[in-house]
Amino acid sequence: EVQLVESGGGLVKPGGSLRLSCAASGFTFSSYSMNWVRQAPGKGLEWVSSISSSSSYIYYADSVKGRFTISRDNAKNSLYLQMNSLRAEDTAVYYCAREGHGDHGAFDIWGQGTMVTVSS
Amino acid sequence: QSALTQPASVSGSPGQSITISCTGTSSDVGGYNYVSWYQQHPGKAPKLMIYDVSNRPSGVSNRFSGSKSGNTASLTISGLQAEDEADYYCSSYTSSSTLEFGGGTKLTVL
Secondary structure (H helix, E strand, O other): OOEEEEEOOEEEOOOOOEEEEEEEEOOOHHHOOEEEEEEOOOOOEEEEEEEOOOOOOEEEOOOOOOOEEEEEEHHHOEEEEEEOOOOHHHOEEEEEEEEOOOOOOOEEEEOOOEEEEEOO | OOOEEOOOEEEEOOOOOEEEEEEOOOOOHHHOOOEEEEEEOOOOOOEEEEEOOOEOOOOOOOOEEEEEEOOEEEEEEOOOOHHHOEEEEEEEEOOOOOEEEEOOEEEEEO
8 A cells, every 4th residue: 555654743842853754655665756745723735845756856945944854765765854943833734745746746645644833 | 825826715516516716927837737736625634636737646536627727727626526525725836846835725515
């Protein structure tokens, strides 16, 4: 079964750090670009970051640039998001998603999401 | 404020057709044929319904169709069914190689 499973969410104080992980299974992870997308409580979807299959191309939303770092380990079939200098507005469910149709934002597989709460 | 503009809500009766619009600029929707549409039920992860403006992934009903004219993309759902009630989001690739989502549209099946 093709599957993405996120982990690492939790409660963190403003200014703190958190590292999210996304474990992939059921497909050749190293062949696909991967992304992080977040959704604040009761709000819409917000794209966060993308990384190409070989990590050659990495992009970030302006709202997280300089604070978040996306990475991947193809040997471990895993995607990561290192989040530093966290703010209250980073509170959201974080989803990892696979770009299944080219490399232009068609996310065909999503994880179940992991909740990140930034609060003192 | 989202980069792509969608109506906050639309509604229709079972069997009817509805269309949801997604308006951007020449730097996103108008500049590329890389618009996707997602369906999200409460508490669930989004599901890809349309990609590259008008392509349907395997397993998605042919009642869902997509199109684009200029800077506006559209999702049409025909033969509306109760299970279509959900939030719908458009997304577009941009000239900065990033991605933008619309603010979302709540579809109510009357």
